[in-house]
Amino acid sequence: MRTALLLAVVLWVAAGSASAGTPLRVFAAASLTDALTEIGTRWHAGGRARPVLVFAGSAMLAKQIESGAPADLFAPADVRWMDRLERKGAIEPGSRVDLLGNTLVLIAPRGREFRVEMRAGFDLAGSFPGRLCTGDPATVPVGMYAREALGALGWWSAVAGRVVGADDVRTALAFVERGECAAGIVYASDAAGRDAVTVVGRFPASSHRPIVYPFALVRGAGSEAQAFLEHLRRSQDAREVFLQRDFVMFDRETGPERR
Numbered sequence: 001m002r003t004a005l006l007l008a009v010v011l012w013v014a015a016g017s018a019s020a021g022t023p024l025r026v027f028a029a030a031s032l033t034d035a036l037t038e039i040g041t042r043w044h045a046g047g048r049a050r051p052v053l054v055f056a057g058s059a060m061l062a063k064q065i066e067s068g069a070p071a072d073l074f075a076p077a078d079v080r081w082m083d084r085l086e087r088k089g090a091i092e093p094g095s096r097v098d099l100l101g102n103t104l105v106l107i108a109p110r111g112r113e114f115r116v117e118m119r120a121g122f123d124l125a126g127s128f129p130g131r132l133c134t135g136d137p138a139t140v141p142v143g144m145y146a147r148e149a150l151g152a153l154g155w156w157s158a159v160a161g162r163v164v165g166a167d168d169v170r171t172a173l174a175f176v177e178r179g180e181c182a183a184g185i186v187y188a189s190d191a192a193g194r195d196a197v198t199v200v201g202r203f204p205a206s207s208h209r210p211i212v213y214p215f216a217l218v219r220g221a222g223s224e225a226q227a228f229l230e231h232l233r234r235s236q237d238a239r240e241v242f243l244q245r246d247f248v249m250f251d252r253e254t255g256p257e258r259r
Contacts, residue, residue, distance in 0.1 A: 024051045024224045025070055027061040029077035029141070029213065030168035031102070031187050035245050036075075039238050043231065051228060057168040059139040065090055065218060072225035075215045077102070077169075077187075078141035082214040089219065095226075096216035097233060101248035103188040104145050104208060106201040109179045116201045118153070125158035130182035133175040136165035142172070145208045146185040152207035173197070187211070188246040212250070 028036055033055045044050040054061070058076030062085055065071050074091070076082055079098070085091050108114055114128045135143030143165050150156040166172040169186050176184035177196035184197070191199050215232065217225055232238045242249055 026073045027071040028075040030170040072221040092217040100213035102211040104203040107197045118201045124155040132183045133164045133172040133181035134185040142169040148208040149203040192246045
């Protein structure tokens with residue numbers, strides 16, 4: 001039902017954008033919401049057509065593109081969903097670039113922080129009461145990274161029964177912000193600047209696969225999509241927005257760049 005509803009919304013938004021003369025449609029992971037919304041607003045303020053931005057879980061968006069939903073640019077939070085579309089011939093050859101990285105963090109509602117040591121042997125399950133929210137560990141990238149990290153630290157078996165798997169990382173974040181979950185695992189970029197949550201720990205990079213956001217043009221994308229992707233890759237304006245939100249930028253000659 002949710003997937004069908006999203007497809008209906010995507011088709012409705014795309015139709016509206018076409019009628020308004022706006023050809024650029026971006027399908028992006030929910031964790032990119034704040035950054036791409038600001039970049040898109042600045043792009044429009046510079047005299048370009050406003051991009052149509054569709055945010056959801058990476059798996060859901062990839063499946064919508066497979067089903068024919070109109071998109072020009074795809075940006076998931078996991079290389080595997082881009083790999084899938086590339087194998088199916090849905091991506092413009094040569095357009096793919098690993099643009100961004102991220103950090104996995106453990107959060108708690110502000111005022112309900114708990115002590116945690118991010119190491120094997122620490123009793124995470126006993127350090128907080130209630131549930132732990134993250135993305136669905138079976139399909140949502142942040143949940144998949146979370147399960148890997150919890151497993152690597154020896155924590156998964158003790159907390160698995162308390163994990164709530166959300167449709168995307170922003171839904172998981174909202175559960176923690178409202179206090180419905182006592183803990184959450186999200187990206188550093190999602191927790192940045194959020195008054196209602198506190199980061200209580202950062203997972204070691206060695207505890208999970210690298211968090212990489214590949215960007216690519218969907219087959220048939222036009223020149224506006226190419227220009228926007230180049231803007232994301234090369235412009236100082238986009239760089240500042242990404243770094244301010246705690247993303248890591250990969251596509252620069254100097255190597256990975258953090259704030």
